[in-house]
Amino acid sequence: MKTAKKVLFWTLVVFALIQFIPVDKVNKPIDRKVNFVEVKNTPEKIRGLIKGACYDCHSNETVYPKYAYFAPISWSVKSHINEGREHLNFSVWNTYSKELKESMLNKAVQTIQSKAMPMPGYIVYHKEANLSEAERTLLVQYFEEMLKSKSY
Numbered sequence: 001m002k003t004a005k006k007v008l009f010w011t012l013v014v015f016a017l018i019q020f021i022p023v024d025k026v027n028k029p030i031d032r033k034v035n036f037v038e039v040k041n042t043p044e045k046i047r048g049l050i051k052g053a054c055y056d057c058h059s060n061e062t063v064y065p066k067y068a069y070f071a072p073i074s075w076s077v078k079s080h081i082n083e084g085r086e087h088l089n090f091s092v093w094n095t096y097s098k099e100l101k102e103s104m105l106n107k108a109v110q111t112i113q114s115k116a117m118p119m120p121g122y123i124v125y126h127k128e129a130n131l132s133e134a135e136r137t138l139l140v141q142y143f144e145e146m147l148k149s150k151s152y
């Protein structure tokens with residue numbers, strides 16, 4: 001019993017201490033001139049889908065959920081966001097080359113179809129990202145049209 005109490009005590013101490021390790025949650029300012037939905041003048045419905053299902057990890061407009069304020073969950077959330085932005089950041093869309101845009105749109109279509117995106121773990125806590133089949137089709141069609149007309 002004594003050891004169990006000690007283990008519990010030190011676990012709590014460590015848990016309390018790791019809360020002080022800073023996690024940067026400040027979003028970079030948005031430049032509307034290069035922001036995907038602005039540049040593409042994305043229709044309201046599609047805009048809502050992209051913003052609701054992708055923007056938390058693939059833009060500089062991340063809205064951090066409450067659970068993102070507790071270490072070590074905050075570290076995992078932040079690393080997904082960093083990684084997501086590295087792969088595709090809609091906020092800086094117009095700074096990408098044509099080739100990069102084309103490849104990102106292709107991958108977006110693939111990942112939406114295969115249900116790799118939005119990340120399955122994220123959907124559990126974000127109802128708006130739990131896209132229906134019809135919503136997935138809408139998004140895929142939107143990106144595919146852009147690919148076909150080469151208007152990325």
Ligand code: HEC
Pocket residue numbers: 050053054055056057058079080081083084087088104107108109111112117118119122129
């Ligand atoms: C919870 C965070 C999160 C959300 C929400 C999310 N993504 Fe991602 N996305 C990631 C991470 C992390 C990666 C990089 C690791 C990987 O490929 O799994 C990634 C990678 C990608 C890639 C690159 C894949 C590759 O093969 O290079 C594309 C494209 C993508 N996401 C599109 C989307 C689209 C479109 C949405 C919305 C429908 C979305 N993601 C929603 C976190 C997210």
